[in-house]
Amino acid sequence: MEEINSLLHGFSVALTPFNLMLMFVGVVLGVLIGVLPGLGGANGVAILLPLTFTMPPTSAIIMLSCIYWGALFGGAITSILFNIPGEPWSVATTFDGYPLAQKGRAGHALTAAFTSSFIGALIAVVVITFLSPVVASFALKFGPPEYFAVYFLTFAAFVGMSKGQAWKTISSMMIGFALAAVGLDSVTGQLRLTFGFMELLQGFDFLIAVIGLFGIGEILLTLEEGLAFKGANARINLKAVIETWRELPRYWLTSLRSSAVGCFMGIVPGGATPASFMAYGVAKRFSKDGDRFGTGQVEGVVAPETAAHAAGTSALLPMLTLGVPGSPTAAVLLGGLLIWGLQPGPMLFVEQKDFVWGLIASMYLGNIAGLIVVLTTVPLFAAILRIPFSIIAPIILVICAIGAYTVHTSMFDVWLMLVFGVVGYVFKKLDYPLAPLVLALVLGDRAESSFRQALLGSQGELAIFFSNGLVGTIMTLGILMLVWPLVSAALARLRKAA
Amino acid sequence: MFRNLKTGALVALVAGAALAAAPMADAQAWEPTKTVEFIVPAGTGGGADQMARLIDAIIKKNNLMKQPMVVVNKGGGAGAEGFLEVKNAKGDPHKIIITLSNLFTTPLATGIPFNWKDLTPVSMMALDQFILWVPADTPYKSAKDYVEAAKKAGPGKFKMGGTGSKQEDQIITVALEKQTGAKFTYIPYKGGGEVATQLVGKHVESTVNNPIEAVSQWRAGQLKPLCVFDDQRLVYKGKVTETMAWSDIPTCKEAGVDTDYVMLRGIFMAPSVTEEQRNYYVSLLKKVRETPEWKEFMEKGAFNQTALIGDDYKAWLQKEEQRHYQLMKEAGFLAPGK
Amino acid sequence: MSEHSRHERAAVSYRTMELVVALVIFVFGAIVVYDSARIGAQWGDDGPQGGYFPFYIGLLTCLSAVIIFAKAAFDAARGRKAFVTTSQLAMVLKLFVPTVVFVGLIEFTGIYAASTIFITFFMIWLGKYSWVKAVPVAIAVNLALFLLFEVWFKVPLPKGPIEAAFGLA
Incomplete structure (x- = not known):
């Protein structure tokens, strides 16, 4: 096959000692970026970009993409240890990862997260290697109605998964939607819900809400019980790694499903964050342990991490072939390509074979390097839990404040983070689920604008959402997901009757 | 000093060695003393962002500045976030901002209290062009053909994709409608790359992408340019595809749909900075424009290499502001009270 | 909420907290409805206007707040329980107050x-x-x-x- 030859050639380009060294440097930097909420992947890539001008483009892109892998891996670490997602796509990892850590199984959760990330990425790279042309033309089929259908499917997969009172779920989700609407309406160019406050122009950033609701809220809750983190007695040796690896093959179906969700969302491009939520929702619905999700199930870590990494990886495909970045980090990488005189888009695969196949080969190697680096750090990170609370708590708060500040370099956001912290604390105690709020905040705006773009195009005809096979199928899937609890209940009743 | 400004004010179509040789001794009096923040009032990956990151890269690569520079994206509220930050950083010489047409359109469309006069104009870097694109396999031979087809299909049946709402792409669409009597449905997307892809996927009938946003799809035979929205053709004669160069694209006037619009890519500073501080950046940016990397980028993106500074720049801005006010008023895009 | 804390004095009861939070959410929803109506919440010729979705989101927020309020008002059993005991609240404030001071301090130092x-x-x-x-x-x-x-x-x-x-x- 032609691809195999090209790939082997790619390996020969990528596999020099210099490039291997760059890979490890990139991954370590990336993990750092992923861990600290104040540094985004885009941030690090943008800043290191100039460093790479003196290198050949292939080496440079290898290092930069390894920062990207590192950041994807690293996002899970603080989610699991402190319930603070370092990156948006690791929010869903907190749902089961943090309870696992509280049970003293932080090492297991970290291992599961890293390994699943690796598997997700690997599957996505294989897809990129062999299906690039097919996949690129598939992505072109996505217009506004299709995008809306994808967001609808994400909501449908996730909704109803939260336990507790139905009205509180609705309340929480509506608050998320309302917060997402604040700022400039991208369809009409009007300002909404800003009331003349210039600080509100940029809207409510997802990261600030998440740091407050999850991070600060959790620390406040923890404090009620005294000055300690639960799970401090975590076993911190490499045995946890082996144990988890023995457990993981059980979840092969979840991994496969989540990879499919991730690849799909990355290519579309819907992004890694919705992919992780969707995969979690799907896993919960189809797993036989679904009811116990949220209490610390390894499977609940596997699903979002696999999907996030698969999406993050496959997001590079539309960037390379269409010039449309699937994520902010990919956007900065795109800028890098331009500076090196490479024009992303349909001609890249034809004109820059060395570069493209070197990059694809480095995706394999970079993820292996990434897995090695993060697995060896499992004991190190788990050991952070042993640092006494009165030392680590103020440090976490300082880092949260920095994280909130850096989003828009604005002190307003730091205050906002504290407000979200109190909201998170109160909501959690009153059983308002936080996940629907966060999901609505991250997707609400995008879902609304694709809905309205679609209707502009159809001149107000709602039938546009069932106008072709693709959009119709996704919408139908979404509706099925939505009514699934009713269906399965009905099936169960039938079975009982029979 | 003013002698230099005048020299620099020449249209730098060929940014020549003569300019480089112009003495700038008195402009070197002030230098940044800490990290310079380069603000982009737009998201990552767009045209302004690309140019800012390229300027940053050129400065670093050629060691044009002793202090480091960071590019910061502040695109909230159609760029208002970035503009207001610089407006409020009165007298701070360590902040510069790159602008696009939202310098005029954002305050006009939203009523945000901001005007370009709140900033200190430093230098125009280039003007970005707009081209009418359609998918390559459509039968239209010229812009005229296309507009006729749109008219025949009926009002609102043809969709025009563009970036943002009540911004340059939509202004051009409205101007085109006024000129030809055709009626499009304008669909706002988030970024130029997305718009070009949507056109390739035929979710819209045409777009007014900047050259750099669609050049790759053109070369791949997916899109074709119909006309350029300027009063003269593009100057770049090198072949982009097998048969065509940028200069082979007719102007929209030639094509019988007389509409023109170019977009500012310029640099501003905070208000109340000193003359020396401004001159430092004027000369820094001039050095940037003289590098081969910059010229390559200009050609790749088929930019109009007009670069103005000083009073000429101000006069140009004044004229453009009035023009945008007029265009937006005609289109009904003004915020209440403007 | 461990066993012994139940015997401690409640700083605030569940019912009070539920009612207050529902009230705050209602006000929040009302603000959203108000501003959305201002910018236009109709279904126009070419799809919804800028305020259409936020308007109904706001309405739903208000509706959910009313229902939560009513439920909490009649749920006597759970309502009497402590939302937070005085000793718990003291612990939480011990962290929260310095954090607020810290953020305030950033503005100056x-x-x-x-x-x-x-x-x-x-x-x-x-x-x-x-x-x-x-x-x-x-x-x-x-x-x-x-x-x-x-x-x-x-x-x-x-x-x-x-x-x-x-x-x-």
């Missing part, structure tokens, strides 16, 4: 001075560490943050007079 003071204070006050241990930890953490953000990744953080004195701000 910049991040580095503020967080050095914050970490030192926290370690001594709540952790009962000595100065000898607290100060070096606080300084080391800030040095690391400075190197990481300011030097390596060139992320500008809030600065105050101290950084200015070093010529950094």
Whole structure:
């Protein structure tokens, strides 16, 4: 096959000692970026970009993409240890990862997260290697109605998964939607819900809400019980790694499903964050342990991490072939390509074979390097839990404040983070689920604008959402997901009757 | 000093060695003393962002500045976030901002209290062009053909994709409608790359992408340019595809749909900075424009290499502001009270 | 909410908290409805206007708040329980108040001075560490943050007079 030859050639380009060294440097930097909420992947890539001008483009892109892998891996670490997602796509990892850590199984959760990330990425790279042309033309089929259908499917997969009172779920989700609407309406160019406050122009950033609701809220809750983190007695040796690896093959179906969700969302491009939520929702619905999700199930870590990494990886495909970045980090990488005189888009695969196949080969190697680096750090990170609370708590708060500040370099956001912290604390105690709020905040705006773009195009005809096979199928899937609890209940009743 | 400004004010179509040789001794009096923040009032990956990151890269690569520079994206509220930050950083010489047409359109469309006069104009870097694109396999031979087809299909049946709402792409669409009597449905997307892809996927009938946003799809035979929205053709004669160069694209006037619009890519500073501080950046940016990397980028993106500074720049801005006010008023895009 | 805490005095009951939160959510929803109606919440010729979705989102928020309010008002059994006991609240405030002061301090002194003071204070006050241990930890953490953000990744953080004195701000 032609691809195999090209790939082997790619390996020969990528596999020099210099490039291997760059890979490890990139991954370590990336993990750092992923861990600290104040540094985004885009941030690090943008800043290191100039460093790479003196290198050949292939080496440079290898290092930069390894920062990207590192950041994807690293996002899970603080989610699991402190319930603070370092990156948006690791929010869903907190749902089961943090309870696992509280049970003293932080090492297991970290291992599961890293390994699943690796598997997700690997599957996505294989897809990129062999299906690039097919996949690129598939992505072109996505217009506004299709995008809306994808967001609808994400909501449908996730909704109803939260336990507790139905009205509180609705309340929480509506608050998320309302917060997402604040700022400039991208369809009409009007300002909404800003009331003349210039600080509100940029809207409510997802990261600030998440740091407050999850991070600060959790620390406040923890404090009620005294000055300690639960799970401090975590076993911190490499045995946890082996144990988890023995457990993981059980979840092969979840991994496969989540990879499919991730690849799909990355290519579309819907992004890694919705992919992780969707995969979690799907896993919960189809797993036989679904009811116990949220209490610390390894499977609940596997699903979002696999999907996030698969999406993050496959997001590079539309960037390379269409010039449309699937994520902010990919956007900065795109800028890098331009500076090196490479024009992303349909001609890249034809004109820059060395570069493209070197990059694809480095995706394999970079993820292996990434897995090695993060697995060896499992004991190190788990050991952070042993640092006494009165030392680590103020440090976490300082880092949260920095994280909130850096989003828009604005002190307003730091205050906002504290407000979200109190909201998170109160909501959690009153059983308002936080996940629907966060999901609505991250997707609400995008879902609304694709809905309205679609209707502009159809001149107000709602039938546009069932106008072709693709959009119709996704919408139908979404509706099925939505009514699934009713269906399965009905099936169960039938079975009982029979 | 003013002698230099005048020299620099020449249209730098060929940014020549003569300019480089112009003495700038008195402009070197002030230098940044800490990290310079380069603000982009737009998201990552767009045209302004690309140019800012390229300027940053050129400065670093050629060691044009002793202090480091960071590019910061502040695109909230159609760029208002970035503009207001610089407006409020009165007298701070360590902040510069790159602008696009939202310098005029954002305050006009939203009523945000901001005007370009709140900033200190430093230098125009280039003007970005707009081209009418359609998918390559459509039968239209010229812009005229296309507009006729749109008219025949009926009002609102043809969709025009563009970036943002009540911004340059939509202004051009409205101007085109006024000129030809055709009626499009304008669909706002988030970024130029997305718009070009949507056109390739035929979710819209045409777009007014900047050259750099669609050049790759053109070369791949997916899109074709119909006309350029300027009063003269593009100057770049090198072949982009097998048969065509940028200069082979007719102007929209030639094509019988007389509409023109170019977009500012310029640099501003905070208000109340000193003359020396401004001159430092004027000369820094001039050095940037003289590098081969910059010229390559200009050609790749088929930019109009007009670069103005000083009073000429101000006069140009004044004229453009009035023009945008007029265009937006005609289109009904003004915020209440403007 | 461990066993013994139930016998402690409640700072605020569940019912009060439920009612207050529902009320706040209702007001929030009402604000959203009000502003959406202002910018137009109709279904226009070419799809919904700018305020259409927020308008109904706001309405639903209000509706859910009313239902939660009513449910909480009649749920006597759960309502009497403590939302937070005085001792729990004291613990939470012990962390929260210094954090608020810390954020306020950033506005004046910049991040580095503020967080050095914050970490030192926290370690001594709540952790009962000595100065000898607290100060070096606080300084080391800030040095690391400075190197990481300011030097390596060139992320500008809030600065105050101290950084200015070093010529950094």
